[in-house]
Amino acid sequence: MDQLLSWGRYPYNLQTPHSIYWPDDVPQALTDSGSAGQDGMLVFGCGRSYGDSCLAESNHVLVTQNMDRVLAADWETGIILAQAGLTLADVIRIALPRGWFLPVTPGTKFVTLGGAVANDVHGKNHHVMGTFCRHVSRLVMYRSDEGVVDCSPAEREELFAATVGGLGLTGVILAVELQLRRVVSSEIEQRVIRFAGLDEFFDISQKYDATHECTVAWIDCLASGKKAGRGHYIVGNHAQEGPLELAPPGGVTMPIDPPFSLVNQFSLRVFNTIYYNSQQKKEVLSRVGYDAFFYPLDRVLDWNRMYGRAGFQQYQCVVPQQDSYEVIRAVIQQISKSGTGSFLAVLKQCGKSVSPGLISFPLHGVSLALDFPQRDHVNKRLFSKLDALVHEAGGRLYPAKDAHMSAAYFKQAYPQWERVEALRDPRLMSQFWKRVSQ
Numbered sequence: 001m002d003q004l005l006s007w008g009r010y011p012y013n014l015q016t017p018h019s020i021y022w023p024d025d026v027p028q029a030l031t032d033s034g035s036a037g038q039d040g041m042l043v044f045g046c047g048r049s050y051g052d053s054c055l056a057e058s059n060h061v062l063v064t065q066n067m068d069r070v071l072a073a074d075w076e077t078g079i080i081l082a083q084a085g086l087t088l089a090d091v092i093r094i095a096l097p098r099g100w101f102l103p104v105t106p107g108t109k110f111v112t113l114g115g116a117v118a119n120d121v122h123g124k125n126h127h128v129m130g131t132f133c134r135h136v137s138r139l140v141m142y143r144s145d146e147g148v149v150d151c152s153p154a155e156r157e158e159l160f161a162a163t164v165g166g167l168g169l170t171g172v173i174l175a176v177e178l179q180l181r182r183v184v185s186s187e188i189e190q191r192v193i194r195f196a197g198l199d200e201f202f203d204i205s206q207k208y209d210a211t212h213e214c215t216v217a218w219i220d221c222l223a224s225g226k227k228a229g230r231g232h233y234i235v236g237n238h239a240q241e242g243p244l245e246l247a248p249p250g251g252v253t254m255p256i257d258p259p260f261s262l263v264n265q266f267s268l269r270v271f272n273t274i275y276y277n278s279q280q281k282k283e284v285l286s287r288v289g290y291d292a293f294f295y296p297l298d299r300v301l302d303w304n305r306m307y308g309r310a311g312f313q314q315y316q317c318v319v320p321q322q323d324s325y326e327v328i329r330a331v332i333q334q335i336s337k338s339g340t341g342s343f344l345a346v347l348k349q350c351g352k353s354v355s356p357g358l359i360s361f362p363l364h365g366v367s368l369a370l371d372f373p374q375r376d377h378v379n380k381r382l383f384s385k386l387d388a389l390v391h392e393a394g395g396r397l398y399p400a401k402d403a404h405m406s407a408a409y410f411k412q413a414y415p416q417w418e419r420v421e422a423l424r425d426p427r428l429m430s431q432f433w434k435r436v437s438q
């Protein structure tokens with residue numbers, strides 16, 4: 001297996017992979033000095049985290065993708081127990097023809113169950129279903145100081161709460177028990193509403209979040225003045241009748257590693273204007289497959305390479321509800337002024353559901369996520385302005401996407417971090433955790 005990087009390819013720290021196939025491989029892989037056998041290792045799923053939270057301090061990672069078996073499944077209740085390297089794409093492949101779907105899914109299906117647990121991921125239905133780990137009933141783990149242990153919301157609760165959203169630090173997750181969600185069709189009834197600015201986003205969000213399980217907005221991050229925050233609001237519900245069909249596999253691949261980023265001020269402005277105007281009607285209703293609705297980015301495999309060799313960073317923050325309008329407006333203004341950003345800028349209203357993890361990211365409020373080509377000075381200057389706005393409002397940044405947050409900022413935003421540190425497996429340490437906790 002080739003050496004590995006995180007999704008943003010920044011920081012550019014190559015990881016030496018050590019594949020595990022069976023749970024029995026784990027103790028040796030963690031301790032054997034032939035493979036790495038040192039402190040500061042980490043587990044690696046599909047590497048869909050953007051920054052340094054999936055990079056090991058030692059640059060040696062245990063890769064779980066071959067530990068991907070379903071161990072038990074009850075198709076009456078929709079509860080499955082599967083090894084942690086199984087991807088969400090595989091869960092869908094197995095469960096959807098039987099009338100079950102993921103209760104919560106991030107914007108890519110190329111994520112392992114272990115990775116989804118370790119970041120307690122959220123999706124378009126956060127305001128209805130909460131985070132992924134609200135649907136996880138049990139974890140089987142290996143800890144270098146204890147061996148194999150089970151934890152759940154009722155058994156070893158502290159270990160469970162530290163592990164879900166715990167950034168892979170509390171042990172190697174071997175298996176995950178998950179409650180799936182019933183569906184009668186693989187299709188989604190989608191409605192896309194064009195909105196002219198941030199005021200309208202908040203009005204629409206209030207109206208449609210009450211009637212739709214899935215909601216998310218694309219915004220034009222370069223639009224300014226009255227148009228600031230304009231975009232498309234995309235909402236959907238699982239259809240109540242229709243086929244239960246799997247989407248065909250595949251997608252196109254980025255053929256080359258361009259030497260520079262294909263995303264720049266010019267391409268961004270052209271794309272955003274064309275995309276915003278691609279829908280002339282105020283509202284368009286359609287029925288789409290689950291793949292097009294939940295995973296549009298998965299159609300271009302390796303799309304992260306379009307940012308060139310320098311890579312990119314994603315900035316994802318969540319701002320508490322009470323000040324969300326003013327703060328998100330100020331954040332968008334700063335980004336628009338900077339002239340940088342990405343095609344993909346996503347606004348999402350997060351719901352009130354309390355996340356089960358001690359340091360899970362979501363909180364009740366509005367989340368904004370967008371990518372920035374890696375340019376040291378530009379990003380540093382912009383991020384420090386954005387951080388100040390988010391921080392002052394009591395918001396926080398998503399560790400799964402982060403490569404810049406300071407230790408002071410992290411500790412204030414995630415006051416429970418010491419409870420995770422207390423349960424950290426002594427063999428495991430990420431570059432992110434080293435940066436923010438020590």
Ligand SMILES: Cc1cc2nc3c(=O)[nH]c(=O)nc-3n(C[C@H](O)[C@H](O)[C@H](O)COP(=O)(O)OP(=O)(O)OC[C@H]3O[C@@H](n4cnc5c(N)ncnc54)[C@H](O)[C@@H]3O)c2cc1C
Pocket residue numbers: 007042043044045046047048049050053054064084085105106107108110111112113114115116117118119120121122123124167168169171172173174297400430
């Ligand atoms: C296009 C795209 C869209 C995305 N959309 C969303 C979104 O909507 N919502 C969201 O929340 N996230 C989103 N993400 C982020 C992604 O869902 C998370 O980073 C996810 O955790 C990645 O899982 P992975 O299997 O790739 O794990 P990795 O990125 O390889 O690792 C993530 C963490 O999990 C730990 N880990 C992995 N497996 C194990 C294990 N078996 N035991 C212990 N620890 C383990 C690692 O140590 C690391 O800390 C998106 C990412 C991409 C690329």
